Amino acid sequence: MKLATLRDGSFEGRLTLVSRDQTRAVDAATIAPDLLTALRRWAQVQAPLRALAAALEDGRADGAFNFDPARCGPPLPHAPQWLDGSAFLNHGRLMEKAFNSPPIPHFDTVPVMYQGASDDFLGPLDDVALPDEAQGIDFEGEFGVIVDEVPMGCAAADALQRIRLLVQINDWSLRALGPHEMKTGFGFLQAKPSTAFAPLAVTPDELGPAWADGRVGLRLQVLHNGQRVGEPNGAEMNFDFGTLVAHAARTRRLSAGTIVGSGTVSNAARSAGSACLAERRVIEMIDEGAARTPFMRFGDRVRMQALAPDGGPGPFGVIDQRVVKAPA
């Protein structure tokens, strides 16, 4: 089933179910007022939500209406935690070159992960207000999972079973600020402004065989000002989501609604292109001696969509955002 959060002026928005073809929707607030509440009561609400989703699919749902992604906020406007890995080693290796930073120890065997801000997420079509083009404005196309409660010390196989929903993410990044923050050892903070999400959070079964081995096996198409950047496939993730969730929970418990991201989707095959500009720039440096592609400018747009194998609409819907200058 596909869940969305419609903006209605409330703090958490309104829980909504969306049909598989993304044309119809139905209010689900009688089952749970918002998605965070639903996740906290998942054992109780899953069956009624699935029943309502089936009714919507069959044209039997009372009060169904046309789905309009423009009315959507992020599926979870606020999450208990937002933890982002870097599980595509190809991306990490390229970023080491881009930032001229030393190799990360045990990078092949121990996931890396930073803690991001989870109180001010952006919706799929929201403008992104940032202070300064000189900070190296970049997008990062990612997949992510939303989990139920996860106990401290949970094993990866068990953690995989705690995944309730899959999401598609644009992890906005400021590349001029990242290298300094990495050198401090304290991690990304200023380099990671508010993160954006595609409108639909989906149960893993919604992806069919594309959800396999704890990975989203779909290509993520990324366009910058309408021009192709790439469409790398999520199946190439070196650590699966169960491993990432277990990493996050090693010394803490995770609250229901915690989001864990994959890091930038990236494939070893150059033909796949990239899901961020920094990666393209470092490939240009390697291949051509210098980066040609600039970072984003105010007014630029980025569009991201996971591609359905059957050519239909991407299962998570579309992120399409414009960068604007923040008011001084």
Added chain:
Amino acid sequence: MKLATLRDGSFEGRLTLVSRDQTRAVDAATIAPDLLTALRRWAQVQAPLRALAAALEDGRADGAFNFDPARCGPPLPHAPQWLDGSAFLNHGRLMEKAFNSPPIPHFDTVPVMYQGASDDFLGPLDDVALPDEAQGIDFEGEFGVIVDEVPMGCAAADALQRIRLLVQINDWSLRALGPHEMKTGFGFLQAKPSTAFAPLAVTPDELGPAWADGRVGLRLQVLHNGQRVGEPNGAEMNFDFGTLVAHAARTRRLSAGTIVGSGTVSNAARSAGSACLAERRVIEMIDEGAARTPFMRFGDRVRMQALAPDGGPGPFGVIDQRVVKAPA
């Protein structure tokens, strides 16, 4: 005024005002049900809260009762963000030696700050369940501030005016995991389990002249199993809280209720002792060639209290916690 959160089985607990001498309390839930709600409506609730606090002080408050810190959770059980600086350079320099890590660039002029988990805070007397003594269990005594909304790009002087409450913090740390996480550049995650707070969040005026220059000018007494570790003074903070809040808000807005910490309180004078074991251990290494003091063991306790200049109870109350083994 002094605010506390009484545990009543609800998600955010119950907002309570506490008398200056910490003997009496009164329920404030008719003004705002919980502290997070109060912070989101601060302009509206501040005056009625102050009126009720004055009535409590004068013995005129209906329904006043004896204050029992054992009933308290952390002042904010869940915060929008928890951002912790390292604003005492003496601590940072010692930790570089402890971790044998390279000098942090621009450490004297640009604050460092990590993002912590803000969804699972501990109360002042809560046991701390951790998986493994071998992870180097340590406490860190800190001061912190809770802010109102802070706009992106806020200047330090303006940020200082957005501080609503002051708090006392125990930033639990796992020292065996920290150096690796610093080397990844992604920052602390597993090395920082749930953070604990003293029972009372206080308005800055409550400290009188001890709140000056954006710093808490009080000694923070730290005892490990009843033995003195130190009582360093918060006045020696190299970056004031306005600067720390502005650092956090450079590329993001902060939601009301965001907590910004000072990092471990630390003084250059050796006579002040330390507010964490790692610092004492590195001083032993420097002075005696080897660390003698072990990290904490299951069953150990730590007690922290800011010392009032007049010898009365510490303005934030007492943190007194025991480390226990987490269930497997």
